[in-house]
Amino acid sequence: MQTHFTIDCVIYSFNEGKLQVLLTERNEYPYKDWWALPGFFVEKGEEMEDAVKRILYEHTGLKDIFMEQLGAFAGVKRHPQGRILTVAFSTIVKYEDVKFKIKPITSYMRQAKWFAIDELPELAFDHHQIIQQSLRKLKDSINYSTAVYELLPEKFTLTQLQQAYEAILGKTLDKRNFRKKISNSGFLKELQEVQKGVSYRAARLYKFDKRKFQKQLGIE
Amino acid sequence: MQTHFTIDCVIYSFNEGKLQVLLTERNEYPYKDWWALPGFFVEKGEEMEDAVKRILYEHTGLKDIFMEQLGAFAGVKRHPQGRILTVAFSTIVKYEDVKFKIKPITSYMRQAKWFAIDELPELAFDHHQIIQQSLRKLKDSINYSTAVYELLPEKFTLTQLQQAYEAILGKTLDKRNFRKKISNSGFLKELQEVQKGVSYRAARLYKFDKRKFQKQLGIE
DNA sequence: ACAAAAGTGTTGCCAATACACCCATGA
DNA sequence: TCATGGGTGTATTGGCAACACTTTTGT
Known part of the structure; x- marks a missing residue:
């Protein structure tokens, strides 16, 4: 059995005293005009880690940032067009470093924007769930990570x-x-x-x- | 882009004072005659969690066991026939409960057998890596889990x-x-x-x- | 002189560690 | 009576939580 395969990125930053998450506004169906995590399809023959780097770069202009795997989300109903398995990754960037680099390169999203973690809009797919899971992990590991x-x-x-x-x-x-x-x-x-x-x-x-x-x- | 999609299970037990892992001997190519983690393809329209239950059942006869997700392994070269994305799960079973239930149902594997964690044979695919990652997680969470x-x-x-x-x-x-x-x-x-x-x-x-x-x- | 944030110590409690001997039982 | 594992206490240490005032600097 085969499935489509995407990567979604939970990108954290810190500004105005608040933990922020980078979201993109979708310009394509499904969920056109909704906010969602930055994410793309992995290409044929492309290593997952390379896809992650590529997507991070396309959304933030950042390179050489390590992203940690959160896990796979594969619900049959998470995408209206049938199963699309996504592997979520997360990372943290310095707000100053990316302030002027946030630029959507692809046309399927309209803009990218930071949202405070406690002021998230409604999100496409199961992205809210992905963020919550990521946040719990971040809290749990705060003393053992950088x-x-x-x-x-x-x-x-x-x-x-x-x-x-x-x-x-x-x-x-x-x-x-x-x-x-x-x-x-x-x-x-x-x-x-x-x-x-x-x-x-x-x-x-x-x-x-x-x-x-x-x-x-x-x-x- | 699409990928094949499998589940692999790291099933722990405890016998003779040692932590044991359940492995199966493959009866099909690739890696015929090698030992590997119990794993199957996920079926079309089948929820990942259901696939996990099914596979656990087919290999151990156990039901209603919660398996925890370890993560996705998606290396392009992890399978000789091109990318096969696998999501690894792990669980722990009581040795007494499964002693007489270990029975390979499918024909693609010849037998299932427990191996002490420090006496593993060489393993198919990237399964050794999967086990090591799982074991680290198990150690780290020993005080916060059952x-x-x-x-x-x-x-x-x-x-x-x-x-x-x-x-x-x-x-x-x-x-x-x-x-x-x-x-x-x-x-x-x-x-x-x-x-x-x-x-x-x-x-x-x-x-x-x-x-x-x-x-x-x-x-x- | 005032506003704003920087900087600083003590105490009590609890949890984790190190360590050695006697007890109960069945063979 | 002996071999085997069962079961128990104390002293020390280090980390964590609670708690309030003085100092520095720029305006």
Whole structure:
């Protein structure tokens, strides 16, 4: 038995203190004019991982971003024209990096736009379900992955980091406990730099030290 | 673009103190005479979850077992005849329940057999990779899932439970700490029964209280 | 001087670890 | 009586949660 085969992408970012998801407005049936996850058909002979890269590139202009597989969604009724199996992937991009790069290249979608995770429109197909599943996984893995750091610019303040945690978890955290936990973890590099252009006390800037993080994971 | 679509099952069990995986010996090309995960094509119009149940049934005689999705494997070269996308699922069955039910129904495989996880033969396709990925997930989730209890008979001793943990994790655990942890968790029901037929002090039997377990998870 | 956010310590509790001996039973 | 696994307690440690005030800076 054969099935059509697509990829759908859950692309997260962080802006205005909120976790955002990139959606596209469809310009073709079915679900014309609906918002949906960026997604395409995989081409014949194309490796799934290559298809993922291609689609990510076509929607964001980004390259060399690792996307993690969420799983397959294969409901017979998820597409009105019969089964179309989709494998969902997710990733996180820095908002600054993609701000001016979001450009729909294909004609089947009209525009791409960021939506706050708690203000999603109604979505085509089973894409709402895909997002919810992805979000749960993101929350569950927040302490074992580099996800939060992908949300932030290279140099960031501790308050920004805390806001990113809070955006993912959907709840507020205690400032002192958060800072203790982070500084104990030992994979932030403290810079000799502070914020600029703020009208209050400037905060110290930090960098994520991926090396040390990887090492700590290696202990098992 | 279309692709063939199969399901592969990683079925775990526990016997002779070891974690076991059920494999089938193929009787058709490609990979004739090789060992492989039990797997079939999904039928047209068949829901993926139904296909999973069907395949599990055909190989083990078991019904109403929940299988968890591991993910999609879609390498263009994973099958010599071109891309065959497979979605891998995994589950755990009680060895006693299936001991006499393992019966290949289809003719494309010659026999089904349990293999200890650390004594696997060479496997067809990318099945070794699928198993390794599944095993990592099993280890990671051992404390948040009912997996270990699926390995054991309904009534079991604490030592048996500890052995199941050790089989999954691949390492030994401290007896007292293990018992403390388990009895603190509060989802074991102590029975007024002990082991029979052993030539040493008979151990108390316990049951897993799924209700309480679910409740504890609900706290988040 | 004021507004706004940065930054900082202590305490109590709980969970996880390390570790060694006596007990009950059947052969 | 012996072999075998069953069963038990304590002390230490490290991480997590609760909680409020002072400092710095720009306007």
